[in-house]
Amino acid sequence: MERTKISRNLQPVKYLLLAIGLVFLGFGIFSDEVSEVRLPVTVISIVCGILAFVFHQTKTVEFDQDFLHIRRRQLYVAVPLHRIVMIGLANMEINEERMWKIVYTDERDEEQSVRILPERKNFRRFTRYMAEHHPGVRVKNWERAFDPESL
Helix, strand or coil: CCCEECECCCHHHHHHHHHHHHHHHHHHHHCCCHHHHHHHHHHHHHHHHHHHHHHHCCCEEEECCCEEEEEECCEEEEEEHHHEEEEEEEEEEECCEEEEEEEEECCCCCEEEEEECECHHHHHHHHHHHHHHCCCCEEECCCCCCCHHHC
């Protein structure tokens, strides 16, 4: 089985946010209205910069029959699939698409996690593969507020 990418590429979003932030920053710098325009435009520019930084930190996540491959610029981690503990919905949404959280244990048995905005078709394949080959993995596709397994 070859590697299959389960996360979406969010890198282009950061360039869009940077461009929007720079446009708003330009409006703020060259505006004749001193107090009425500069503060909101500066706030929008700062928010765009922070969001661009967040999207810059996104990871590429792939899987094959043995490992979950997590890559972010210079960082690379190969997590054996048997170390995955849970796959569940995260509390974040982007454009009405839900983020997912994959929880695993590292070499020291400490819980680690990675959040992704999944590519739907490949992510479904990943969850099916995990259910078939690693049935101990818990897949939570509901909100934290309601846990049907606790009933």
